[in-house]
Amino acid sequence: MMNDIKGYVFDLDGTIFRGNQLIEGADSTINFLRSIGKKIVFLSNRGNISRQRCKEKLLKVGIEAHTDEIILSSSVAASFLKNAYDQSKVWILGEKDLEDELRLAQVHLAKHPEEADWLLISLHETLTYHDLNHAFKAVASGARIIATNADKYVPTEQGNSIDVAGMIGAIESSTGRRVEIVVGKPSWLMAEAVLNQLGLSAEECLVVGDSMESDIAFGKMFGFKTTLVLTGSTDRAMATGHNYEADFTLESIKELKFLIEEGLR
Amino acid sequence: MMNDIKGYVFDLDGTIFRGNQLIEGADSTINFLRSIGKKIVFLSNRGNISRQRCKEKLLKVGIEAHTDEIILSSSVAASFLKNAYDQSKVWILGEKDLEDELRLAQVHLAKHPEEADWLLISLHETLTYHDLNHAFKAVASGARIIATNADKYVPTEQGNSIDVAGMIGAIESSTGRRVEIVVGKPSWLMAEAVLNQLGLSAEECLVVGDSMESDIAFGKMFGFKTTLVLTGSTDRAMATGHNYEADFTLESIKELKFLIEEGLR
Secondary structure, eight states: OGGGOOEEEEOOBTTTEETTEEOTTHHHHHHHHHHTTOEEEEEEOOOSSOHHHHHHHHHHTTOOOOGGGEEEHHHHHHHHHHHHOTTOEEEEESOHHHHHHHHHTTOEEOSSGGGOSEEEEOOOTTOBHHHHHHHHHHHHTTOEEEESOOOSEEEETTEEEEOHHHHHHHHHHHHSOOEEEEOSTTSHHHHHHHHHHHTSOGGGEEEEESOIIIIIIHHHHHTOEEEEESSSSOOTTTTSSSSSOOSEEESSHHHHHHHHHHHHO | OGGGOOEEEEOOBTTTEETTEEOTTHHHHHHHHHHTTOEEEEEEOOOSSOHHHHHHHHHHTTOOOOGGGEEEHHHHHHHHHHHHOTTOEEEEESOHHHHHHHHHTTOEEOSSGGGOSEEEEOOOTTOBHHHHHHHHHHHHTTOEEEESOOOSEEEETTEEEEOHHHHHHHHHHHHSOOEEEEOSTTSHHHHHHHHHHHTSOGGGEEEEESOIIIIIIHHHHTTOEEEEESSSSOOTTTTSSSSSOOSEEESSHHHHHHHHHHHHO
């Protein structure tokens, strides 16, 4: 089956990277797939980096990628807002890179929180009370809430850290309003972005990731083949007991190369 | 009836102060009450200032008060944690003044978030992602959650700003754990603190405040007499339609003095 796959969809954190460290074999696997003519996209719920930044980060560890091959919740949020709400003004609770993606997509940015039609919430690791208060004012003045993702915590080199769910909770609890759209996996927006980029049908593609919910359930939901890698948030015990399972479970992305090579022999 | 009152319980923000400005007549009313031998306490849900700071703030606008006459959710949280959880270690998501109150009450402060038994959440106007993340780590490592208050927004000179509900929401949403104790009005902890300080029964005391929930419902719940003032969060229209009402509704604290003087004649 593995050899019928034409497109590979790689999660980033926990699959390609752990923190800023490359996971062993990620580079050789990607390069090998390219050498045998496979299509590749990198698909991440990261809303706090731009595709450009991500491209540089990949290049640093020896993985070449075209910006179009990188699909992040930041860039998907930007295209969604541009396509579906072209007239709307957006206020950001997030970082510079997210703003860069919105500017690239020509989304209208609100100059003051009070004039915003949407508040876009993302991970914001340099957040202050001031930022939180601006986001509060946007929603208290009528802005609707969209989030790049809704992960509770992000794994870092210093253990788990509070993620976008925390920022969403702060705004929901203080305004009584609820988030309306979560862009990141397992959303249809991310699936659509992947299939548009690859120009393939879902069953011709393999989603490779470390999260049962964001990668495996996501893949199943849209008809992709799925591979769980155990280099991130999920260990073998956590991989069972769901009402779905991965088509393949591998110790790491490194094994993927061996598996395909074997099939080619 | 007003002249049978022996103890006066004044809310602060919206009743005595608006921002840093004294509400006209607050000083003369307080001084008049003292001159005719009435007992007074100031009762506020503020968790981000200490009684000492509050005393200085009152003095600046011409109101003398003893520290014991000032009851804040910061000081009540401190005594509660000391009395009920003497062995527990506490991590604070809040400001220096709150820490001062905990130190005064000899509450054990955790040195690292991971060792905390309780996370105490309060308004934190200099909050950063780092602070939020420490609070997250405390709860992710098992700390229970207590909050000085759960107000959604705090009125400031620049309009409403995000309050403790936002900070609570951030931690609840990212950890899946819920706050267990909210110290501020309308809690029994605040009523107990008032009655202990005044040495009176509730029906001998009048609660004066600008909030239907934090002051009027609070007063009713514990058998206090109640007076709504319209100098804060509630206007005359908002004062109706509840299943309780204030015994008196006054334009401001200034009128309270006239009312009592009239009764004395």
